[in-house]
Amino acid sequence: MQRTESSASEPQTPKARLPENGGTANHPSGGTPPQWNIGIVAHVDAGKTTLTEQMLFQAGAIPQLGRVDHGTAHSDDLAVERLRGISVRSAAQVLAWRHAWIGLVDTPGHVDFAAEVERSLQILDGAILLVSAVDGVQSHTRSLWNALQAMRIPCLICINKVDRVGARPLEVMAELRQQLGVQVVPVQRLVDWGSTQCSIRSLLPSAATFADQEQILEALAETDAAALEAFVEESPLPPDDLLGTIAQQTVAASVTPVFFGAALHGLGVTELLDGILQFVPRWLQRSRSVMESKPSEAKERPESTGTSSAQRPADHRAPLAALVFKLEHHPRKGRRAYIRVFQGIVAIRDSVSNATQASEGKITAVERLQPPHTPSEPWAGPGHLAVIHGLPDIQVGDILGEAAAVPPAYSMARPLIRVQVHPAEDQQFTALGHALEQLSAEDPALALEWWREERELYISMMGSIQMEILTVLLQERFGLAVEFGAPTVIYKERLAQPTEGYVSYTMPKPCWAKLHFRMEPLPPNSGVQFESEVNYDTLPLRYQKQVAAAIPDTLKQGLFGWQVEDLKITLIDGEYHLEHTKAPDFTVATPMGIMDGLQNGGVLLLEPVEGVVIQAPEELTSRILGDITGMRGRFATPNMQDGVVSIQAWIPTAEFLDYPVTLASLSSGRAVLSKWFHGYQEAPPSVRAERKRRGVNPLDRSRWILWVRNALH
Secondary structure, three states, rough: OOOOEEEOOOOOOOOHHHOOOOOOHHOOOOOOEEEEEEEEOOOOOOOEEEEEEHHHHOOOOOOOOOOOOOOOOOOOOHHHHHOOOOOOOOEEEEEEEEEEEEEEEEEEHHEEEEHHHHHHHHOOEEEEEEEEOOOOOHHHHHHHHHHHHHHOOOEEEEEEEEOOOOOHHHHHHHHHHHOOOOOOOOOOOEOOOOOOEEEEEOOOOOOOOOOHHHHHHHHHOOOOHHHHHHOOOOOOOOOHHHHHHHHHHHOOOOEEEEEEHHHHOOOHHHHHHHHHHHHHHHHHHHHHHHHHHHOOOOOOOOOOOOOHHHOOOOOHOOOEEEEEEEEEEEEEOOOEEEEEEOOOOOOOOOEEEEOOEEEEEEEEEEEEEOOOOOOOOOEEEEOEEEEEOOOOOOOOOOOOOOHHHHHOOOOOOOOOEEEEEOOOHHHHHHHHHHHHHHHHHHHHHHHOEEEEOOOOEEEEEOOOOHHHHHHHHHHHHHHEEEOOOEEEEEEEEEEOOOOEEEEEEEEOOOOOOEEEEEEOOOOOOOEEEEEEEEOOOOOOOOOOOOOHHHEEEEEEEEOOOEEEOOOEEEEEEEEOOOOOOOOOOOHHHHHHHHHHHHHHEEEEEEEEEEEEEEEEEEEHHHHHHHHHHOOEEEEEOOOOEEEEEEEEEEEEEHOOOOOHHHHHHHHHOOOOOEEEEEEEEEEEOOOOOOOOOOOOOOHHHHHHHHOOOOOOO
């Protein structure tokens, strides 16, 4: 694929209108082209939405370019996104390029909306990490890179805004190496950066001289013998071999190809689209070959198929596996659920199981996301993105069909503060509760707590920007004016040591349920695990299911009233009575047994900690370090350069809440602060943070039994 040198000032033609570009007619099989889904991720203001807009335009998927600053970007659906110029929700659109379909997923860049990015990462086949040539590696860049590595998502890096005054692409590549540990492979040569005359020369696939390949071969040489030999002998590799080696090592995360661009002017956009096809497909082929080796894998559906499951060929009746990654509310149709299909087929009138909610429902409509001017189909298969209707209780994060075929989630950030939400008018309390229920289905991280008797509503938040956006959403979408209470930090609890819990629930009759648990603390981020060593003759399956179902709600409030995490619970004994045991007895008994174990083993209070980078005038160094120490924080050795100090620190969230305002005042607005969620750590004894318990504590045995029997007045 020969390309000519392009510059930032050249007009950009929608390349999809050229004969070589994609569409179903060009696909060798004559059916639906292969599709893989690429996420565009970055720290806020790096240019994600602008790049998405240019990709869609260059591929002919949109008739004209929109602008973020003009509020006309096609992937900014919400009014608040167009007004604020930032992405709040992920947006998915599909374009045709060369021989393939590419699903583009534009994600929010502000750390307050990291949960939205987390959900998008699960559906990706590859990613483009966008980094500003002016701002370089930033705090959220690090979090995103760590997530991509942890989830083994092949990644391309694009250094954007190379035409801006102050662009420093070579320094940014050095930052990528030093701060992220990336083995970068620049596959382009940049000329006259920092000006409108900036141009890009592609080194691939036609790089024929050693001078063109030298930097690439040097990066590849560490893990590839042929590249090492070529580098030592100063002899170029054949272009196809070079492309194959880069693709192979990109999949293995040994190297990361680096592209350059000026998305606002369309510079480097088509080269980046080509880069997706050059370097990501090998990962897809490997992924599909693994899936195709399973009997349950569904192959792509032929064009002539109908919508009835009974009419499908046998190899299309494989179990479905799909993930809900986004929800929208339609005034007439209700919830529109965006899904990525990993396995099997979903079609109109299909009955599907929701593995997350243990429920079933019927699909009333399927809208496959696909490029414009391609025949629509009422079904979606492996690799496709689609919108489905008909499941009224569906939520973001739900898995449809086989959960084992869906990649596991990765936690980048957690809401660290909890706020009470008040309606401006008291009579709107119930309406506000229902509105927040709907928003929590779309964003489960809000973790709505609705205490009807006390008339209180609480949600979990990442930060002040999210609070501002939520205020606007409630007003625009539901006509509700709200106020927020003072934020409080979200603590966690963890079992202090291995222990056992026991309960004998045999009075007052009629009842009979005995349980014995072994409980063990797990490493951070392990979640809650439950298993049973009791056979079904001793305790029937239906009762063991009651035990498992009661555990999540029980652990929402530990000894201090906070969520208990990272715990393994093993049922080691149980007993029922043929005559006295009633249906709900094990649901009543389980919380008493689990809380008994927590009391026996004791719990640790965990507090959230934020990673922080502060850049400020050098003369403020001592004051800032003193502030960090006073906030019970710790810091790395400060870095001084050109009169500016850069300090990396780790500070408990509770101490840090008001510090950004203090720092701005101290530095007269000259300090720059960035932060990210670092994790939870054991709080010192001086920190006492108990949350008011809702309902009755199962440790108060008599009142608990009366309460669950609705006999407590």
